[in-house]
Amino acid sequence: MCGIVAVTGYRQALPILVKGLEKLEYRGYDSAGVAVIDSNNNLICHRSEGKLKKLKNKLNKKTINGSLGIGHTRWATHGKPVLKNAHPHFDSTKQVAVVQNGIIENYLELKTKLELDGIVFNSETDTEVIPHLIQKELHNLGTLNLENSGSTLLIAVRNVISDLEGAYAIAVIWSGSPDSLIVARKQAPLIIGLGEGEFVCASDTPAITNITNTILPMEDEEMALLTPLGIEIYNSENERQYRNPISLKLSEQIIDKKQFKHYMLKEIYDQPQIAKNWIKQFLGNDLSSFTSINYSFDIGFLENIEQIQILACGTSRHAALIGSYLLEQYAGIPTTVFYASEFRYSPPPLSPNILTIGVTQSGETADTLAALNMEIKRRQSSGKESYKPNLIAITNRLDSSISRLIPNVIDISAGIEIGVAATKTFFGQLLSFYGLAITFAQLRKSKTSEEINNMISNLIKIPSLLEDLIISHNEIAEELAHNFSNIKDVIFLGRGINYPIALEGALKLKEISYIHAAGYPAGEMKHGPIALLEKKVPVISIATPGNVFEKVISNAQEAKARDSYLVGIAPECEGTEIFDYLIPLPLTDEWMYPLLTVVPMQLLSYHIAAHRGLDVDQPRNLAKSVTVE
Numbered sequence: 001m002c003g004i005v006a007v008t009g010y011r012q013a014l015p016i017l018v019k020g021l022e023k024l025e026y027r028g029y030d031s032a033g034v035a036v037i038d039s040n041n042n043l044i045c046h047r048s049e050g051k052l053k054k055l056k057n058k059l060n061k062k063t064i065n066g067s068l069g070i071g072h073t074r075w076a077t078h079g080k081p082v083l084k085n086a087h088p089h090f091d092s093t094k095q096v097a098v099v100q101n102g103i104i105e106n107y108l109e110l111k112t113k114l115e116l117d118g119i120v121f122n123s124e125t126d127t128e129v130i131p132h133l134i135q136k137e138l139h140n141l142g143t144l145n146l147e148n149s150g151s152t153l154l155i156a157v158r159n160v161i162s163d164l165e166g167a168y169a170i171a172v173i174w175s176g177s178p179d180s181l182i183v184a185r186k187q188a189p190l191i192i193g194l195g196e197g198e199f200v201c202a203s204d205t206p207a208i209t210n211i212t213n214t215i216l217p218m219e220d221e222e223m224a225l226l227t228p229l230g231i232e233i234y235n236s237e238n239e240r241q242y243r244n245p246i247s248l249k250l251s252e253q254i255i256d257k258k259q260f261k262h263y264m265l266k267e268i269y270d271q272p273q274i275a276k277n278w279i280k281q282f283l284g285n286d287l288s289s290f291t292s293i294n295y296s297f298d299i300g301f302l303e304n305i306e307q308i309q310i311l312a313c314g315t316s317r318h319a320a321l322i323g324s325y326l327l328e329q330y331a332g333i334p335t336t337v338f339y340a341s342e343f344r345y346s347p348p349p350l351s352p353n354i355l356t357i358g359v360t361q362s363g364e365t366a367d368t369l370a371a372l373n374m375e376i377k378r379r380q381s382s383g384k385e386s387y388k389p390n391l392i393a394i395t396n397r398l399d400s401s402i403s404r405l406i407p408n409v410i411d412i413s414a415g416i417e418i419g420v421a422a423t424k425t426f427f428g429q430l431l432s433f434y435g436l437a438i439t440f441a442q443l444r445k446s447k448t449s450e451e452i453n454n455m456i457s458n459l460i461k462i463p464s465l466l467e468d469l470i471i472s473h474n475e476i477a478e479e480l481a482h483n484f485s486n487i488k489d490v491i492f493l494g495r496g497i498n499y500p501i502a503l504e505g506a507l508k509l510k511e512i513s514y515i516h517a518a519g520y521p522a523g524e525m526k527h528g529p530i531a532l533l534e535k536k537v538p539v540i541s542i543a544t545p546g547n548v549f550e551k552v553i554s555n556a557q558e559a560k561a562r563d564s565y566l567v568g569i570a571p572e573c574e575g576t577e578i579f580d581y582l583i584p585l586p587l588t589d590e591w592m593y594p595l596l597t598v599v600p601m602q603l604l605s606y607h608i609a610a611h612r613g614l615d616v617d618q619p620r621n622l623a624k625s626v627t628v629e
């Protein structure tokens with residue numbers, strides 16, 4: 001969580017930092033701050049509580065002459081989202097400034113020791129121990145050798161890092177070395193951008209692309225010294241690292257809201273194009289001669305797989321639940337989905353020939369990465385060949401930690417998602433699971449080639465179905481949002497392949513509208529949740545033709561009998577007249593429906609939140625990638 005941006009070069013740092021922070025605000029928006037070393041070698045800092053615009057107002061008309069600086073946008077972990085806890089944080093002499101992402105787990109122990117030495121803390125954060133410790137190290141190292149001040153700072157930071165526990169990324173500046181920037185990471189992302197005569201470092205690529213498209217992703221536990229003259233990268237053994245820079249893909253460079261009021265709406269509208277791209281990339285150009293799904297890795301290792309386990313959080317977990325439905329019901333392979341945060345501490349006993357799939361759009365979710373790391377380690381240390389880790393990652397970020405952890409990556413290529421509530425990346429994850437289900441159906445011969453061709457031809461129709469659906473459902477959702485302006489609770493029902501869509505619909509509504517919502521398998525409602533139903537609690541029910549259609553309609557009847565206002569997401573067909581309001585779906589194959597039913601869920605949440613005047617793209621308390629446990 002939190003966004004870091006830092007720069008050293010020849011231009012004024014302040015505008016570069018502010019521009020970078022604008023691009024990183026999706027990572028957290030509890031407070032923001034910058035620190036710059038000015039031309040008189042003074043450390044100048046400005047911080048503000050709340051969103052970046054408050055900091056920008058504060059900075060208005062201010063100039064700081066200086067080309068070395070760090071900036072931060074915060075998602076609070078330790079200490080309330082108030083000014084004193086905003087980053088950067090300083091040592092007592094205000095010579096060292098630090099911004100940090102992640103958590104320093106042993107900060108209390110370190111803080112107590114520093115307090116015994118007489119250090120007075122100004123914040124409740126875990127971060128503040130770092131500048132105090134660095135200052136102490138600088139003092140011990142003797143700071144008078146200013147010719148090598150950058151190296152001195154590097155050594156000081158390295159010594160401090162060796163005492164830090166947790167997962168974090170930091171950027172450090174010191175007035176004693178007015179062009180040196182030190183950055184370091186441990187299980188939290190940092191990318192270095194190589195500009196002309198200047199270097200930037202940030203938590204994510206959007207903060208860098210206005211300066212350069214050439215980047216060096218830092219590996220885990222690396223630190224670097226950046227000056228306008230060059231970069232030195234070191235691993236945890238203090239060995240100098242050399243690697244070639246890479247160029248960012250175009251999709252990683254363009255972040256454009258187009259004509260849309262919010263990124264979320266634009267990202268919902270992006271989905272047909274994502275489907276078109278997926279078809280091209282995974283099914284191939286010549287669909288008449290389709291043989292197998294195209295992967296960027298050799299799928300030979302999947303032949304012996306007997307079971308699948310999927311680890312994910314939040315919306316990614318909902319995509320995994322649909323994936324598991326497809327893998328079991330379509331491809332016939334037993335599949336279990338775990339909350340990554342639970343799996344880490346209570347994994348099932350080891351079983352042989354299992355494929356572990358990690359799903360994370362950001363590729364940086366700490367719970368998912370920790371669960372995967374744990375699983376890889378316990379399988380490797382088992383010593384048994386059949387227990388060896390077989391791994392696939394599904395992510396939207398090829399430059400992320402999961403892509404470095406797992407060799408076999410399915411890139412959903414949805415383009416960077418800025419809206420904090422995931423929409424198009426969920427859709428991209430779903431498509432990846434359709435691909436995997438086809439692959440396993442082929443490997444296990446659980447479907448005939450005719451059945452597989454049928455699935456392919458239905459998938460090919462998705463982009464055009466979606467284009468029409470989004471336009472019509474957008475109008476409907478806007479209208480319905482007016483009717484729902486005062487609701488406080490909503491129940492979402494789905495069954496079979498659409499049950500996870502009910503969960504996702506409820507999550508989206510909670511996240512951006514702050515309305516309490518719960519999703520249930522429709523058949524479960526009578527076992528308890530039905531007690532909640534009354535006139536003021538609308539029920540949104542997904543009823544698509546297939547093996548549970550009549551059952552869902554009966555469950556909807558039960559809700560109607562309790563006076564609930566019934567919204568149906570269903571085709572106009574016999575049975576659906578029961579709904580007070582119908583959001584119509586086209587008729588298609590049952591397997592395809594999650595790719596369509598998710599759209600009205602997304603649009604409804606969007607319009608309800610927008611109608612209430614809420615900050616749709618940056619909902620309260622959330623951040624785009626949750627890099628803390």
Ligand code: AGP
Pocket residue numbers: 313314315316359360361362363364365368420421422423511622623624625626
């Ligand atoms: C999505 O709308 C949420 N903000 C959240 O549940 C998210 O899906 C979850 O934190 C997992 O993120 P990831 O896909 O980046 O791992």
